[in-house]
Amino acid sequence: MRIQRKRLTSTVDCSSRWRRTVYVLRSILLVHLAAVWALSSVPSWASGLSPEARGTEIFAQREARNEGYGDYQVDLTMVLRNALGDSSHRELRIQQLEVPEDGDKLLIVFETPKVIKGTALLSYGHKLEPDDQWLYLPAMKRVKRITSRNKSGPFLGSEFAFEDLASQELEKYRYRYLRDETLDGVACHVVERYPNDVYSGYTRQVVWLDQAELRIVQIHYYDRKESHLKTLRLEDYRLYADRFWKPSTMFMENLQTRKSTELTWGDYTFGVGLVDERDFSTNSLKRVQ
Structure with missing residues (x-):
């Protein structure tokens, strides 16, 4: 029975660590998606382009x-x-x-x-x-x-x-x-x-x-x-x-x-x-x- 309890405890610990890992990965993914959405919601020329690229982008959109x-x-x-x-x-x-x-x-x-x-x-x-x-x-x-x-x-x-x-x-x-x-x-x-x-x-x-x-x-x-x-x-x-x-x-x-x-x-x-x-x-x- 002691051996079974140790194995059960080990299984629970692994499951708990996996849930925490999934939670962290999910949080990172949501932050990434939010950043992508934020960038896509503004004009492309407002996202840190060089003056040359920004000027070209404006005329390309025109x-x-x-x-x-x-x-x-x-x-x-x-x-x-x-x-x-x-x-x-x-x-x-x-x-x-x-x-x-x-x-x-x-x-x-x-x-x-x-x-x-x-x-x-x-x-x-x-x-x-x-x-x-x-x-x-x-x-x-x-x-x-x-x-x-x-x-x-x-x-x-x-x-x-x-x-x-x-x-x-x-x-x-x-x-x-x-x-x-x-x-x-x-x-x-x-x-x-x-x-x-x-x-x-x-x-x-x-x-x-x-x-x-x-x-x-x-x-x-x-x-x-x-x-x-x-x-x-x-x-x-x-x-x-x-x-x-x-x-x-x-x-x-x-x-x-x-x-x-x-x-x-x-x-x-x-x-x-x-x-x-x-x-x-x-x-x-x-x-x-």
């Missing part, structure tokens, strides 16, 4: 929110103002086609004034290579290719450069998070981005994005001399298809010449059925109306 639009068409008005305040007006039409495996395709056609009616810019965006761009000049009846070296030049007298109208794919820049701050009452992330294109007219751009929707609200452009060249403001955003935020107004000011260009956008129409080969080929440029 790009993800804008994917899946398919295609769209929109009319807009362009107002050019010189340093004296004199202005001229132009009417344009824009068509854009999403190309998931590469950069998007863009067509800009001038409707007025009559002297430049039919002038068109066709742009093929690329993620890793410089964009392909062609300009059709109806007066000359020919299509002119815009070389990489010329993409920093002004687009038909406006304060927008050809590269400003190119696709803004994530891979075209390197990023660095700077800070969070309030701009005109809006909580923003401020991120600096550096063009990968050696022929870019900019050394860097400082971008303000609202924290709520990651919409770009302001960009400062710095030229090759590191001087603040231009400021772009994007305002009056509207929501389309319950997903896509688009600005109604874009105001680009050249701080060195005091000239400016304002774009006022009409209503976007999504899912218009644009076809790559038909609507975005260089051969179709001469047929745009």
Whole structure:
């Protein structure tokens, strides 16, 4: 009987130690799960990333929110103002086609004034290579290719450069998070981005994005001399298809010449059925109306 009691006591002790071990392991697991939940409940850029990784993450999330639009068409008005305040007006039409495996395709056609009616810019965006761009000049009846070296030049007298109208794919820049701050009452992330294109007219751009929707609200452009060249403001955003935020107004000011260009956008129409080969080929440029 003594031997049986010793064996029983030994069995009870082992069972007790096992229960304590299970309890400790369970407690450790719960603490670990709580930590994982806590990290997952905050934005990934708030979890100790480097400024470079944090800036890249912000723009990656912005790009993800804008994917899946398919295609769209929109009319807009362009107002050019010189340093004296004199202005001229132009009417344009824009068509854009999403190309998931590469950069998007863009067509800009001038409707007025009559002297430049039919002038068109066709742009093929690329993620890793410089964009392909062609300009059709109806007066000359020919299509002119815009070389990489010329993409920093002004687009038909406006304060927008050809590269400003190119696709803004994530891979075209390197990023660095700077800070969070309030701009005109809006909580923003401020991120600096550096063009990968050696022929870019900019050394860097400082971008303000609202924290709520990651919409770009302001960009400062710095030229090759590191001087603040231009400021772009994007305002009056509207929501389309319950997903896509688009600005109604874009105001680009050249701080060195005091000239400016304002774009006022009409209503976007999504899912218009644009076809790559038909609507975005260089051969179709001469047929745009």
